[in-house]
Amino acid sequence: MTFPKDTARDCTRAWEAMPWVLQESASEEQRDWLTDHLAQCESCRAEFAQQSRLRLALSLPSDIPIDANVGLKRLLGRLDMPEIVEAPVRRRSGGWLTRALVAAVLVQAVGVSVLGMKLWSAGDQSSYRTLSQETAPAAPGSIHVVPDGGMKLADWDALLHSLHLQVVGGPNEVGAYTVVPADPVTPARNALQQLRATQGIRLAEPVAATP
Amino acid sequence: MNDADTDADATDRMLLQRMAAGDRVALGVMYRSYHGRLTRFLSRVTRRADVIEEAINDCFWIAWQKAGTFHGDSRVSTWIMGIAYRCGLKALRQHGDEPVDDDALPEDRTPAHDPDEDRELRDWLGKGLDRLSVDQRIVIELVYGVGHSLDEVAVIMQCPVGTVKARLFHARVKLRNVLPALAGDSSTLKEGMR
Numbered sequence: 001m002t003f004p005k006d007t008a009r010d011c012t013r014a015w016e017a018m019p020w021v022l023q024e025s026a027s028e029e030q031r032d033w034l035t036d037h038l039a040q041c042e043s044c045r046a047e048f049a050q051q052s053r054l055r056l057a058l059s060l061p062s063d064i065p066i067d068a069n070v071g072l073k074r075l076l077g078r079l080d081m082p083e084i085v086e087a088p089v090r091r092r093s094g095g096w097l098t099r100a101l102v103a104a105v106l107v108q109a110v111g112v113s114v115l116g117m118k119l120w121s122a123g124d125q126s127s128y129r130t131l132s133q134e135t136a137p138a139a140p141g142s143i144h145v146v147p148d149g150g151m152k153l154a155d156w157d158a159l160l161h162s163l164h165l166q167v168v169g170g171p172n173e174v175g176a177y178t179v180v181p182a183d184p185v186t187p188a189r190n191a192l193q194q195l196r197a198t199q200g201i202r203l204a205e206p207v208a209a210t211p
Numbered sequence: 212m213n214d215a216d217t218d219a220d221a222t223d224r225m226l227l228q229r230m231a232a233g234d235r236v237a238l239g240v241m242y243r244s245y246h247g248r249l250t251r252f253l254s255r256v257t258r259r260a261d262v263i264e265e266a267i268n269d270c271f272w273i274a275w276q277k278a279g280t281f282h283g284d285s286r287v288s289t290w291i292m293g294i295a296y297r298c299g300l301k302a303l304r305q306h307g308d309e310p311v312d313d314d315a316l317p318e319d320r321t322p323a324h325d326p327d328e329d330r331e332l333r334d335w336l337g338k339g340l341d342r343l344s345v346d347q348r349i350v351i352e353l354v355y356g357v358g359h360s361l362d363e364v365a366v367i368m369q370c371p372v373g374t375v376k377a378r379l380f381h382a383r384v385k386l387r388n389v390l391p392a393l394a395g396d397s398s399t400l401k402e403g404m405r
Contacts, residue, residue, distance in 0.1 A: 019379070050386075051383075053390075054355055054390070058352060059355075060332065060336075062250040064250060064263060066264050066267075068247075070264075071264050075242065078268065
């Protein structure tokens with residue numbers, strides 16, 4: 001069998017035209033051209049035959065038995081109770097929005113309450129102090145200690161350890177540390193005297209209690 | 212669009228106008244007129260009769276509610292098929308893409324008047340369509356079964372024409388590769404030749 005030179009291009013054109021020729025929406029010119037092409041192209045003829053059979057098969061009525069009258073009756077019944085059908089949808093969507101808003105408000109309320117409790121329990125233990133506020137009262141037994149500049153850190157640590165003292169502040173601008181008894185049982189007065197007696201301690205003064 | 216299509220569309224528009232005015236008789240006429248093609252169209256999406264009926268009724272429920280909003284941008288059939296397509300996809304999401312379950316279908320589901328040749332044709336088609344995706348089956352049904360143009364299928368499926376072309380092309384290639392083998396012998400093909 002002989003084919004024209006541009007068989008491939010013509011076969012592509014025939015392939016594209018087949019569905020529209022089969023559904024009779026192709027132009028007369030397109031239909032005539034395809035007829036001519038099929039007369040001389042065996043493969044396109046076979047393809048067109050298969051396409052025709054496909055269209056025939058697809059045009060068969062459905063094999064799934066569904067009674068139109070029963071379906072229509074159900075639909076009309078549905079139309080008769082539109083409120084029942086529509087209402088739950090509306091209520092559900094409105095309820096969803098309302099529930100979301102209520103949940104948001106509740107979460108905010110809980111958050112505000114927790115924050116309020118936290119602030120309340122913190123009381124005046126603020127991490128800052130205004131100039132109008134009185135100085136925070138010193139802990140009982142607090143001592144200001146100025147160690148000598150030549151004192152070794154190990155000696156300083158050993159001294160504090162032996163006197164059961166711990167540093168709670170300092171050094172300030174003059175090099176003074178604030179120490180308090182680590183063990184409340186130890187008399188502060190003894191610690192003060194021992195500090196003063198220790199070599200390497202330039203100054204040891206009790207912190208004046210707030211009047 | 213040929214003369215028959217134009218006449219059918221004019222009738223559909225008239226029915227739609229009456230539906231917009233609350234005419235249930237018009238709804239009944241439209242429902243019966245489209246029931247067969249919608250059943251076949253939706254059977255390409257699912258094989259469950261209850262799901263198909265639900266999708267058809269959802270489709271006409273929407274058509275009834277929206278009849279007044281139809282502006283005539285397309286054929287009425289294109290508009291209704293578009294609604295049915297979306298209802299079919301919704302049904303598919305809700306009920307899952309359940310394949311043909313022959314056990315769940317009644318034995319005598321094939322119409323009594325169906326001759327052996329038609330039954331054979333259905334089997335051949337069914338096996339071929341099983342090889343396609345849902346979107347490919349729908350495009351094949353809309354083009355070969357219902358007779359819609361590429362533009363109309365694009366409106367129905369709410370996608371670009373190029374996408375429809377691609378789906379049609381791939382579906383045809385796949386069917387070309389499997390259908391001859393499914394036919395059993397070459398003589399079957401020759402029966403369909405003009």
